[in-house]
Structures are given as C-alpha cells and as structure tokens.
Amino acid sequence: MTTPILEIRNLHARIEDREILKGVNLIIPPGEVHAVMGRNGSGKSTLSYVLAGKEDYEITEGEVLLDGENLLEMEPAERAAAGLFLAFQYPIEIPGVATMTFLKAAMNAQRKARGEGELSTPDFMRAVKTAGTDLHIDTDMLKRPLNVGFSGGEKKRAEVLQMALLQPKMCILDETDSGLDIDALQVVSKGVNALRNAGRSMLVITHYQRLLNHIIPDVVHVFSDGKIVESGDKSLALQLEAKGYADFDNAAA
Amino acid sequence: MAFSVPVRLGAAENTLIEQLNSAGAAATAERISVAGLPTRRVESYHYTDLKTLLRSVPPLADQNDTLDAFLKSGATPFHVEGAHQITIANGAVAYDDNAPAGVIVGKAEGNALSTRDDVLVHLNTALAKESLTLTIENTIEQVIQIDRRIEGEAAHVLDSAKIFVADNASVTILETLSSSDAAHVGNHATYLAVGRNTVVTHIVIDLSPRAATQFSTSEYTIADGAKLRTVTIHAGAALSRSQIFARFTGEGAHGDFTGLNLVEDGQHNDITIDIRHGVANTTSQELYKQIARGRSKAVFQGKIVVERDAQKTDAKMMMQGLMLSNEAEILSKPELEIYADDVVCGHGSTCGELDEDSMFYLMSRGIPKAEAETMLVRGFIEEVLDPVENEALAEALHGVVDRWLLGKAG
Numbered sequence: 270m271t272t273p274i275l276e277i278r279n280l281h282a283r284i285e286d287r288e289i290l291k292g293v294n295l296i297i298p299p300g301e302v303h304a305v306m307g308r309n310g311s312g313k314s315t316l317s318y319v320l321a322g323k324e325d326y327e328i329t330e331g332e333v334l335l336d337g338e339n340l341l342e343m344e345p346a347e348r349a350a351a352g353l354f355l356a357f358q359y360p361i362e363i364p365g366v367a368t369m370t371f372l373k374a375a376m377n378a379q380r381k382a383r384g385e386g387e388l389s390t391p392d393f394m395r396a397v398k399t400a401g402t403d404l405h406i407d408t409d410m411l412k413r414p415l416n417v418g419f420s421g422g423e424k425k426r427a428e429v430l431q432m433a434l435l436q437p438k439m440c441i442l443d444e445t446d447s448g449l450d451i452d453a454l455q456v457v458s459k460g461v462n463a464l465r466n467a468g469r470s471m472l473v474i475t476h477y478q479r480l481l482n483h484i485i486p487d488v489v490h491v492f493s494d495g496k497i498v499e500s501g502d503k504s505l506a507l508q509l510e511a512k513g514y515a516d517f518d519n520a521a522a
Numbered sequence: 523m524a525f526s527v528p529v530r531l532g533a534a535e536n537t538l539i540e541q542l543n544s545a546g547a548a549a550t551a552e553r554i555s556v557a558g559l560p561t562r563r564v565e566s567y568h569y570t571d572l573k574t575l576l577r578s579v580p581p582l583a584d585q586n587d588t589l590d591a592f593l594k595s596g597a598t599p600f601h602v603e604g605a606h607q608i609t610i611a612n613g614a615v616a617y618d619d620n621a622p623a624g625v626i627v628g629k630a631e632g633n634a635l636s637t638r639d640d641v642l643v644h645l646n647t648a649l650a651k652e653s654l655t656l657t658i659e660n661t662i663e664q665v666i667q668i669d670r671r672i673e674g675e676a677a678h679v680l681d682s683a684k685i686f687v688a689d690n691a692s693v694t695i696l697e698t699l700s701s702s703d704a705a706h707v708g709n710h711a712t713y714l715a716v717g718r719n720t721v722v723t724h725i726v727i728d729l730s731p732r733a734a735t736q737f738s739t740s741e742y743t744i745a746d747g748a749k750l751r752t753v754t755i756h757a758g759a760a761l762s763r764s765q766i767f768a769r770f771t772g773e774g775a776h777g778d779f780t781g782l783n784l785v786e787d788g789q790h791n792d793i794t795i796d797i798r799h800g801v802a803n804t805t806s807q808e809l810y811k812q813i814a815r816g817r818s819k820a821v822f823q824g825k826i827v828v829e830r831d832a833q834k835t836d837a838k839m840m841m842q843g844l845m846l847s848n849e850a851e852i853l854s855k856p857e858l859e860i861y862a863d864d865v866v867c868g869h870g871s872t873c874g875e876l877d878e879d880s881m882f883y884l885m886s887r888g889i890p891k892a893e894a895e896t897m898l899v900r901g902f903i904e905e906v907l908d909p910v911e912n913e914a915l916a917e918a919l920h921g922v923v924d925r926w927l928l929g930k931a932g
C-alpha cells in the first residue's frame with residue numbers, strides 16, 4: 270500500500286484546560302481530496318492549526334504523519350518545507366511587509382530547506398505572473414503590504430496563489446469559501462482544482478455544501494465536537510445540507 | 523532641604539568643570555558645580571539620569587593632530603552612493619571646494635545653537651570652537667552628508683554645524699555620527715534654519731561603537747510653507763541622547779519628526795523632542811519607533827507646545843515600541859502643552875512584542891523563525907524609512923537597520 274500523504278491517529282488537543290480535539294482519526298491517500306464538514310465551533314480550525322503547528326495548543330495524545338514523517342515534532346516552517354500548506358480561514362494582515370517580498374521569502378526559504386538554490390528574480394516574477402493570471406490577481410495587489418486592505422475575496426485568492434507557488438503535497442483549506450461571492454468562489458475553486466494531481470492531497474474544511482459543488486471531494490467527513498463522526502462519499506455532503514448536523518450529533522454522543 | 527546641601531560631584535562633573543574653566547567658560551563651570559549633571563528629578567532628564575549614567579569624561583580632543591591623521595586615512599564609515607561629503611573630525615571642519623552648485627560651505631567661530639537651558643547645549647556652546655556653515659541656495663539633488671566623527675584615543679568632542687536652507691530651496695542632509703572604538707563622549711550640535719517654501723529632509727544617524735557616548739542636539743526654525751522631515755536613528759553608542767528642538771515660525775509649514783531608537787543589551791538610548799507651534803496654521807506629525815532587545819533601555823520623551831497665537835495647529839504624536847526581550851524597557855513620556863483654543867492635537871503610545879499570529883502566518887509558509895522576526899521588525903520600521911525618497915540613501919538606511927537586526931551595528 271502507498272504511504273498516505275496525511276495520517277492522523279487518535280489526535281487529542283487542548284487549549285488551556287479545554288479539550289477541543291477529542292480523538293481525530295483520518296487517512297488521506299495521495300491525490301485524494303477529503304472534505305471535513307462541521308458546524309461552527311466544532312474544532313475544524315483547531316485541527317488545521319494543530320496540523321500547521323500553531324503554538325497555543327497542547328497535544329495530549331495521538332500522532333500525525335505527513336508522508337510517513339512525524340509531523341508533530343517539526344517546527345511550523347519545517348512542516349511547510351515538508352509540504353504542508355494551510356490556507357487560513359482568516360489570513361493575517363501584515364503591514365510593512367510587501368506581498369511580493371513575502372512570496373519570494375517563502376519560496377526561497379522552502380527551497381533552501383530542501384537544499385535547492387534560490388529562485389532568480391525573473392523566474393520568480395514569471396511564476397507569480399502565471400499563477401496570478403489564473404486567479405485574476407493583478408500585480409498592483411501584490412505590491413501592497415501582505416493582506417492589508419485586501420477584500421475578503423482578494424485574501425482568499427492570495428491564499429490560493431501562495432498554494433500554487435509553494436506546490437505543497439498536503440493542502441488544508443480552512444473555509445476558503447467564506448466571504449466569497451459566487452464569481453469569486455468560481456475563480457478560487459478553479460484555482461484549487463488546477464492544483465489537483467496524483468501526488469497532492471487536500472483537506473477542504475467547510476460548513477457549507479456549496480463549495481463542494483465546485484471542488485468535488487473523494488471523501489466527505491462529518492466533524493462534530495472535536496472528532497470525525499461519519500465518513501462517506503460526496504453524497505454525504507448533500508445529506509448534511511438537507512438534514513442539518515443534528516442527526517450526526519447523536520452519533521458523536 | 524535637598525537644595526541647600528551642595529551636590530556631591532562625580533568624576534565626570536569634575537572633569538567637565540575643569541574643561542570648562544580651562545576654556546574660560548566660568549559661568550557654565552559654575553552651573554555644573556552648583557547643580558551637577560541632571561538627575562531624574564530634572565523633568566527633561568527624567569528617564570536619563572546623566573549624573574548616574576555618565577561616569578567619566580575623557581580629555582578634550584586635540585583637533586589639529588587628529589584631523590590630519592584622519593584626512594590621510596580618508597575612511598568613510600557610511601557611504602551613500604552619490605552623496606557629497608563634508609567631514610567634521612574631532613570638532614574640526616574639513617571640506618574641499620567641490621561642493622555642488624548652490625551649496626556654500628564654510629566655517630565660523632563658535633557654536634551654532636541658540637541659548638537654551640540644557641546642560642548638553644551649555645557644554646556645546648562653551649566648548650565647541652568652530653561651526654561648519656552650510657548654505658543651501660536652491661534645489662540640490664545630491665545628498666549632502668556631514669560625516670561627524672571622532673578619531674584616535676578616547677576624547678571629549680564638541681562640534682557644531684549651522685545650516686541655512688534658502689527660500690524655495692530643497693535638500694536632503696544626512697548626518698552620520700561615528701567614531702573609533704574608544705570611550706569617547708561626543709556632543710554634536712546642529713542648527714537648521716528651514717526657509718520659506720522649502721522641502722528639507724534632515725537625517726541624523728548614530729553609528730558610533732558601543733564604547734562611546736553620543737549626545738546630539740538639533741535645533742530647527744521652520745518658516746512659512748516649509749516642509750521638513752527629520753529622521754533620527756540610534757544604532758550605536760551604549761549611552762546616547764538625541765535632542766530635537768523645533769519651532770514653527772511661519773504659517774502653512776509642516777513638519778514630520780520621525781525616528782528609530784534601536785537599543786540592545788547594555789544600552790540606554792534616549793530621543794527627546796520639543797516641538798513648538800509658534801504661529802497659526804502649522805501642522806506636525808511625530809512618529810517614533812523604539813525597538814529594544816537584551817537588557818536595555820529605550821527612552822522617548824515627546825513634548826508638543828502650541829503657543830497662544832498658534833490657532834489651527836494640527837499636531838499628532840505617536841510612539842510605538844517593540845520589545846524583543848523581557849528584560850528590555852521601553853519608556854515613553856508624551857506631553858502636550860496647549861495655549862491656543864482652536865487646535866487638533868493628540869498623542870498615542872503603544873508597546874508590544876512581535877505579533878504571534880503574524881509570526882505563525884509567516885512560519886506556516888516555510889519562513890524560519892529568525893527570518894520571520896526580521897521581516898516583521900523591518901515591517902515595523904518601514905513607516906519611518908519609507909518616506910525617504912532618495913533611493914541610495916533609503917537603501918543605506920535599510921542597511922543600518924539590517925545590520926542592527928543581525929547584531930552587527932555599531
């Protein structure tokens with residue numbers, strides 16, 4: 270059997286005294302797109318932050334393997350260089366850091382960590398231009414400070430742009446559809462779909478079914494109260510949409 | 523009562539008194555023998571207790587010896603592509619006659635500052651022997667660099683520059699303070715008369731080594747319609763204080779007073795400003811950023827005075843501090859003194875550590891921690907450096923900050 274890109278085993282995490290992840294189990298084989306659906310507050314963003322290595326959480330149990338490597342032992346930057354990418358639900362605004370400067374620093378840092386040489390400026394510009402065109406991102410936007418004054422849609426497109434440039438093997442998209450109108454949703458989904466390939470896996474977190482009409486998942490998981498309570502094919506998303514989450518809360522209990 | 527007991531004088535004060543007496547400045551010597559150097563009880567030195575901090579003062583520099591030696595060495599501590607350089611070494615003014623058209627360089631006896639009851643000003647007035655005089659007649663594209671340096675063995679050096687920017691002229695003046703690696707005490711004075719409808723940028727950077735103590739006083743008068751930007755950068759001496767005294771004397775003028783106080787382990791650096799709006803319809807913005815790491819102290823004292831006739835003054839002062847260690851102290855004392863009634867004035871002050879969410883965001887993209895910190899610190903100071911328009915100069919200033927970040931400043 271091929272090594273899964275992501276394997277989460279019985280993951281428990283808490284913030285201060287409160288347990289938020291209560292035993293998450295998930296296996297994502299190469300090339301598959303898995304959706305995680307759950308109501309607000311169920312712990313979806315917490316899962317994404319714990320995977321990306323945010324400090325605030327204490328992991329009390331479980332393990333996570335990224336392409337067979339122990340993810341939880343790595344620093345956040347090492348996780349990124351190892352191929353993990355989180356598209357944030359709320360991308361952070363960083364005044365004073367130009368978006369272009371940031372993109373170049375990120376790409377070169379990952380190349381350096383993998384023992385590759387620095388990207389030349391023309392190569393970098395070309396890569397940004399190509400990826401940006403598909404996402405309807407003009408270069409003026411990239412001259413602004415990172416995410417500062419970006420509209421909700423611009424922020425989400427900028428996240429997908431970073432994903433396209435960094436070419437991760439495991440993409441986590443946290444509510445990438447939130448704050449998008451239907452046109453922007455199409456652009457973003459198209460950008461994400463363009464990145465689907467046999468070696469790259471995705472975990473698409475959402476609480477609306479609508480995104481999954483555009484990014485069609487291989488597997489859908491229902492997340493409730495800190496764990497996955499049900500898994501199925503894409504029809505599970507429709508079922509959820511029709512019935513709501515209430516039915517699944519019982520399964521969690 | 524405290525004031526009836528004579529103050530106990532320390533080594534630094536005794537040396538200063540001796541130096542003042544030998545220069546015939548009996549009145550200033552007398553002031554120091556009576557009052558001593560200012561302590562925290564003197565309001566304008568509240569966070570910089572000179573009596574405690576200034577332990578000793580080296581002998582007065584011998585200008586002639588060292589100037590010759592320096593002129594032979596020709597070293598430049600800080601090079602800005604295309605800048606025209608004038609040197610003041612150990613108090614002596616040195617220049618050649620290749621100044622750009624519209625720049626008149628000369629020297630005059632004595633000191634440039636107006637009288638002001640401040641000990642650093644008194645010392646400079648009493649002990650600076652000559653002043654560089656600089657007149658800017660029209661629009662000067664070349665950056666004019668005044669390279670103020672102290673060479674040789676530890677010395678007490680007092681120097682002075684008097685700059686006139688004629689009506690309608692524009693110029694960028696860069697002053698760099700540097701020295702050989704010894705326990706110098708520098709006391710640099712600049713008077714800058716900003717003429718009508720001028721556009722002036724005046725930058726003062728302290729790049730002296732850690733062994734040195736550096737004091738500088740810049741005094742400005744700002745005429746009608748002038749636009750002045752000042753940038754004060756501390757990236758050097760263990761003990762330093764830069765004083766900025768400005769007065770708006772003509773309507774329609776605007777001043778941006780900005781600075782970076784970069785302070786690391788063992789340092790105590792102070793920026794003290796006193797901005798006076800003396801006539802109606804003038805505006806100013808004060809923006810100072812302080813970054814402290816290690817066990818260090820960064821001090822900003824900002825005073826804005828709006829005089830009685832200065833109606834329609836608009837003045838906003840901001841201090842932002844960034845703490846890079848728990849042992850660092852960032853102090854800020856803003857003061858507004860307003861005697862006019864129709865004005866808009868405000869001040870704010872924030873202090874914090876690097877934003878954790880921003881750090882996590884950058885690291886989650888593969889940028890290692892140290893590099894992410896550097897990016898955020900650079901981002902933090904950008905607001906101060908960004909308005910510097912001359913590209914070569916902006917690049918050199920970024921270089922100063924980057925070297926400081928890498929721990930190689932001074």
Ligand SMILES: Nc1ncnc2c1ncn2[C@@H]1O[C@H](COP(=O)(O)OP(=O)(O)O)[C@@H](O)[C@H]1O
Nearest residue numbers: 284289307308309310311312313314315316325
């Ligand atoms: N920093 C925090 N401190 C305390 N509680 C938190 C923090 N972050 C999230 N939580 C709590 O954890 C739970 C899960 O939140 P989150 O992971 O954001 O859920 P979701 O993304 O599914 O909406 C919520 O009850 C939330 O209030």
Ligand SMILES: [Mg+2]
Nearest residue numbers: 313314358444
């Ligand atoms: Mg969430």
